[in-house]
Amino acid sequence: MKAPLIKSFGFSRTLLAATTALGLFAANAQAADDTIKVGVLHSLSGTMAISETTLKDTVLMMIDEQNKKGGVLGKKLEAVVVDPASNWPLFAEKAAELLEKDKVSVVFGCWTSVSRKSVLPVFEKDNGLLFYPVQYEGEESSKNVFYTGAAPNQQAIPAVDYLMKDLKVKRWVLEGTDYVYPRTTNKILEAYLKAKGVAASDILINYTPFGFSDWQSEVSKIKAFGSAGKKTAVVSTINGDANVPFYKELGNEKISAEDIPVVAFSVGEEELSGVDTKPLLGHLAAWNYFESIKSPANSEFIKTWHTFIKNDKRTTNDPMEATYIGFNLWVKAVKKAGTTDTTKVIATLPGLETANLTGGSAKVLPNHHITKPVYIGEIRDDGQFDIVWQTKAEVAGDAWSDYLPGSKDLEADWVTLKCGNYNTKTKKCVGQTN
Secondary structure, eight states, rough: OOOHHHHHHHHHHHHHHHHHHHHHHHHHHHHTTTTTEEEEEEEESSSTTTHHHHHHHHHHHHHHHHHTTTBBTEEEEEEEEEOTTTTTHHHHHHIIIIIIISSSSSSEOSSSHHHHHHHHHHHHHOOOOOEEEEEEOOOOOOTTTEEEEGGGGGGGGHHHHHHHHHHHOOOEEEEESSSHHHHHHHHHHHHHHHHOOOOGGGGEEEOTTTTOOOOOOHHHHHHHHHTSOOOOOEEEEEGGGGGGHHHHHHHHOOTTTSSOEEEEEHHHHHHHHTTTGGGTTTOOOEEEOOOOOOOHHHHHHHHHHHHTTTTTTTOOOOOHHHHHHHHHHHHHHHHHTTTOOHHHHHHSSSOOEEEEEESSSEEBBTTBBBOOOEEEEEEESSOOOOEEOOOSSOOOSSSSSSTTTTTTTEEEEETTEEEEETTTTTEEEEEBBO
């Protein structure tokens, strides 16, 4: 009789263990069902960490604030943070991990265009949803991406117009980091300048690698190019931590804003926090937001940021505002759609509008870009900017440039045409369709 008793006891223990495991699994599954996972895909190490870490913190702050309001659709938001480490192929791997393993409902991430290009096939294959919060070169419109940073017509073109009309610039240095965004933006700017009558001999284009630090010879070339008797300016698409030694070398060479003004598209308050700005007074940046802009929404955002980050000296910047806009648009779309289903949320987003931080609003366009104001700011000695020029109203973002032969006939429209690159001459969609 003992053997059956022992066997029965063993079976009972096994059954109990299995039942407990199933109970834990069910509890974990229930817990997972009670949250909406939000992916955060920003470099927390490597050359781009100087810029991207702040955006990770911004998403975490937005999630925290939304959860205080009760979450979304009755569920709390749960951040899933990964570090692609300024490694462009790793961005694609981490994106796949977020979408396929972690099953996130949305991703906020990327800074450089090369990182965005790396993840794009993943989001399109897995039907993921990416909010991209940084100024970029345009020439793209994906069904699965919403571009809340500036397109060239919302930053680069207005900046050149300002330099040309207000500062009477005649000679141009297009200085950039060697990757997609600077090369394409400069291709657009070169075509634009030539269309405005600027001679090829009055345009100098140069590229340096990510993390470049030996700026002495490059800045000397800029100084020499600017000594030809014509008013010269530098249009900078230098990205990441290479900006710190670049601006230091400008100071060492005593290149003032009066001599050769520099207008930057990738330098904001965060990057200037590590630089002695006194020699840089008057140099410029073109953005769609500056921390120094006075508005009730901006004051509240800065206060919330300082409370969350526990540091009153931490600055805010343009890509943070673009993240704020994107996050709020996603929340609105999910609430309106009544679901986090990607296809339904993507279909709901065009036409939605949310407040920006500068006193206006951002509206999602059929091309998955948004409306944005444009500001030009002068660097102050405290690392902030004085606004010297701004558009009268928000500017609608163009996906395709009017100045490049291969782009001027293309149109992006995911609502009516259901295409990101519709050729208006051939009447055909030549890429991804909805």
